[in-house]
Each structure stands twice: as C-alpha cells, then as structure tokens.
Amino acid sequence: MSKFVLAAQTSQSLSLAAMEEASRAGLRVADLEHLFLALVISDQAAGGSLRSMGIDIDGARRAVEEAHAAQLASLGIEASFPEAGRIVFHETDGYDWSKRAYDLIARSVDKDKNGDAAAVLRELVSEPSGLIANILERLGTTPQAVLEHLDRFDAAAERTATRPAKVKGRVSGSIETFVPAPIDGVWQFLVDPERIPDWEMSVGSIDHVVQGFTPGMVWQGLAPESRPDGKPVNVKPRFRRRSIELVTAHQPERIAWSFTYPDAPESSAILTEFILVNTTGGTQVQISKSWSRRPGWRRLVALPLRPLQKFIVWITLFQTGGAVSRAFR
Structure with a gap:
C-alpha cells in the first residue's frame, strides 16, 4: 500500500471515530482528546499498542472527562459537562477538526513519516499543550512509556502482517x-x-x-x-x-x-x-x-x-x- 493511500485511509478512519466521539457530547468540532479516543479503538498497531497497555475506550473516556473537569477547576469554574449520550454523527452534519488536531494529522505525513495511526499517535503524545500527557497520567502512564511500547508493538505487528488471498474470477x-x-x-x-x-x-x-x-x-x-x-x-x-x-x-x-x-x-x-x-x-x-x-x-x-x-x-x-x-x- 502506498504512503498516500495509507495516510488517506488512516485519516478517514480516525476522522470518523473522532467525530463520532465528539458527537456523543453534542460537539461539532473534534479536538485532540477525540483523536486520542479514535486511536484507542484503531484497528492499526497504534490501537493495539494502547489496548495492550490496558487502555480501553471506557477508561479513556473517563480520563478525558476527568481532565476537562480538572481544567475547569483550575480556572476557578464550578461546572460540569453534560453527560455524554449515544453517537449521533451519522444522523447529523457540520463536523470538522480543530485547527491543532488538523495540523497534527498533517504533520504525521511530513518527510519520512508514513501517515499511519502510529505516526499520528507519536505526534499526539508529543503535542505541547499538556492535555494528552494529563489524560495519560490519569490512565497510569506517560507519553514516553507510550512511545517506547509503540515502537516494540509496531515492529512486531509489521513482522506478522498478512494480506488476504485474492480469489480468481x-x-x-x-x-x-x-x-x-x-x-x-x-x-x-x-x-x-x-x-x-x-x-x-x-x-x-x-x-x-x-x-x-x-x-x-x-x-x-x-x-x-x-x-x-x-x-x-x-x-x-x-x-x-x-x-x-x-x-x-x-x-x-x-x-x-x-x-x-x-x-x-x-x-x-x-x-x-x-x-x-x-x-x-x-x-x-x-x-x-x-x-x-x-x-x-x-x-x-x-x-x-x-x-x-x-x-x-x-x-x-x-x-x-x-x-x-x-x-x-
């Protein structure tokens, strides 16, 4: 698979999952935390690596909610986010990426990066706002630990990758x-x-x-x-x-x-x-x-x-x- 096709398919699948997660909270803009949730359920090595570290979608959602609540409290704001409901992305429209999330995905295809989910995850855990580091801390890990585990998992997945057989006719x-x-x-x-x-x-x-x-x-x-x-x-x-x-x-x-x-x-x-x-x-x-x-x-x-x-x-x-x-x- 070419780099262009891989990057396009990765972007499409992550966009769908991230915007579905945003729709649960009534949002129309998917940001870094929604991209992280999309990576947790990715079928590529990045998702497998996160899940093998014990990070599942329910735990990741709780960590995101806790990080948002802590951020508001640090600003002296006493408020709570509305309880997330079901996914309504497929029933609605008007969704888009935040600028910082869009730019991050674009960086995953720069130079020698291939644009797969692992490349996106490497960019995400290194983002400078501290949001993802905060979420990871609530999940009992760190950006460095995620990167080290991903390197090992990604290499093993590449060695064992297989392609489905084609059927003649x-x-x-x-x-x-x-x-x-x-x-x-x-x-x-x-x-x-x-x-x-x-x-x-x-x-x-x-x-x-x-x-x-x-x-x-x-x-x-x-x-x-x-x-x-x-x-x-x-x-x-x-x-x-x-x-x-x-x-x-x-x-x-x-x-x-x-x-x-x-x-x-x-x-x-x-x-x-x-x-x-x-x-x-x-x-x-x-x-x-x-x-x-x-x-x-x-x-x-x-x-x-x-x-x-x-x-x-x-x-x-x-x-x-x-x-x-x-x-x-």
Missing part, C-alpha cells in the same frame, strides 16, 4: 476493524438477520424474521426509504428488494451473508464475510466483500473502471466496519 476487497466488545457478542450481532440494517447500508428493513439462524436460510430485505439523517433515498424499483442468505455461521469466528437483487437477475450476488479474532480489549474483525467478475466482452469494458470499483468497494467496507464498531460504543 472475483472482484474482492477486505478491511479490518476493531470492535470494543467480546467476540461472542460481536458474533451474535453479525449473525442476527434483524441486525443487518444496522451494518448493511443497502438494507433498511427485514421481512418476516423467524427464530434461529441456520446456513441456507433466506430472508427478504427492503432498501431504506431514508438515510440516518432523514434525507430521502431514491432507489430504482428493481433494486428495492434484496434476497439475503446466511451462507456460513461458524461460532464464534466466521459469518458470511449473500445478497442478491431478485428483480435484477443480471446482477451478481455479493458475498459479505466476517472473520472474528479475539484480541486484547475486544474483537478484531476482518470484513470482506466479493462478487463474480463479468465474463467476456463485459469484463473488457469494465477494465478502465477498476480503480473506481476498488474505491467503491473500500467505501462500502469502511461504512460496514464503522457501523459494526459504532453498535458497541
């Missing part, structure tokens, strides 16, 4: 996401047909859900009529219905769903597969989507569209991963 894509929940709970969420609308953006509702879920069972889904922010969705009639088949359900490590459009028989079935691995602080989830390539002349016509196709696959995977993580935060 199929268009495919894969990403990983960290979910701050036990593996059994994540598996139950992903295998439940009623929860499909929570992570599959093209499905708004499921008809006639029956008890139990056995491979080979098929459900009918309907396209959403509106987005989470309330804006209407225009869907062509032949793409309104989806047949959804549970292909694989191996507890607790693997689930696969097949999605087809019964009113558009020329379209390919899309296979969405989840592979779950128990990890420190939660579950690492690999999400893959694949479908058959068009044969003959249609495949040749589609060749110039491959880069756009890859981008669309990544965006849909990114949305799915974000939705799964959000369901447990």
Whole structure:
C-alpha cells in the first residue's frame, strides 16, 4: 500500500471515530482528546499498542472527562459537562477538526513519516499543550512509556502482517476493524438477520424474521426509504428488494451473508464475510466483500473502471466496519 493511500485511509478512519466521539457530547468540532479516543479503538498497531497497555475506550473516556473537569477547576469554574449520550454523527452534519488536531494529522505525513495511526499517535503524545500527557497520567502512564511500547508493538505487528488471498474470477476487497466488545457478542450481532440494517447500508428493513439462524436460510430485505439523517433515498424499483442468505455461521469466528437483487437477475450476488479474532480489549474483525467478475466482452469494458470499483468497494467496507464498531460504543 502506498504512503498516500495509507495516510488517506488512516485519516478517514480516525476522522470518523473522532467525530463520532465528539458527537456523543453534542460537539461539532473534534479536538485532540477525540483523536486520542479514535486511536484507542484503531484497528492499526497504534490501537493495539494502547489496548495492550490496558487502555480501553471506557477508561479513556473517563480520563478525558476527568481532565476537562480538572481544567475547569483550575480556572476557578464550578461546572460540569453534560453527560455524554449515544453517537449521533451519522444522523447529523457540520463536523470538522480543530485547527491543532488538523495540523497534527498533517504533520504525521511530513518527510519520512508514513501517515499511519502510529505516526499520528507519536505526534499526539508529543503535542505541547499538556492535555494528552494529563489524560495519560490519569490512565497510569506517560507519553514516553507510550512511545517506547509503540515502537516494540509496531515492529512486531509489521513482522506478522498478512494480506488476504485474492480469489480468481472475483472482484474482492477486505478491511479490518476493531470492535470494543467480546467476540461472542460481536458474533451474535453479525449473525442476527434483524441486525443487518444496522451494518448493511443497502438494507433498511427485514421481512418476516423467524427464530434461529441456520446456513441456507433466506430472508427478504427492503432498501431504506431514508438515510440516518432523514434525507430521502431514491432507489430504482428493481433494486428495492434484496434476497439475503446466511451462507456460513461458524461460532464464534466466521459469518458470511449473500445478497442478491431478485428483480435484477443480471446482477451478481455479493458475498459479505466476517472473520472474528479475539484480541486484547475486544474483537478484531476482518470484513470482506466479493462478487463474480463479468465474463467476456463485459469484463473488457469494465477494465478502465477498476480503480473506481476498488474505491467503491473500500467505501462500502469502511461504512460496514464503522457501523459494526459504532453498535458497541
């Protein structure tokens, strides 16, 4: 993966998580503390390093709240922040980075820095305001200890990194996401047909859900009529219905769903597969989507569209991963 692609994907994933965390407090500007929270749940080595130090999302949130309260008290202000609620980022708009957070992320791609989450974390723990150092102190550690642990963890992760195998004759894509929940709970969420609308953006509702879920069972889904922010969705009639088949359900490590459009028989079935691995602080989830390539002349016509196709696959995977993580935060 090129430095540009890695930095862009890192920025996108950290932006989503940080702004989701800001939205819990009714804020529209994500600052350094929200970037720190995003790094705690990052699927990259930076997140794994923090979690292996015993820093989880609940503890990090408490430390941020305590740091804010202490800062107000030091100014002689007796006030309390409103209690954080659920994530509403996907239902609202108007979010942005603070200038200092934006500049910090930009520095993570300077010169010989590659712009991954580890580079962002190294910049963050060295920021001069003292906010992150204060938060880390409340978590029982220091910026220096975080940097030293990250160096060891990052090197080990690079040695053991693997790439998913490509399947001949199929268009495919894969990403990983960290979910701050036990593996059994994540598996139950992903295998439940009623929860499909929570992570599959093209499905708004499921008809006639029956008890139990056995491979080979098929459900009918309907396209959403509106987005989470309330804006209407225009869907062509032949793409309104989806047949959804549970292909694989191996507890607790693997689930696969097949999605087809019964009113558009020329379209390919899309296979969405989840592979779950128990990890420190939660579950690492690999999400893959694949479908058959068009044969003959249609495949040749589609060749110039491959880069756009890859981008669309990544965006849909990114949305799915974000939705799964959000369901447990």
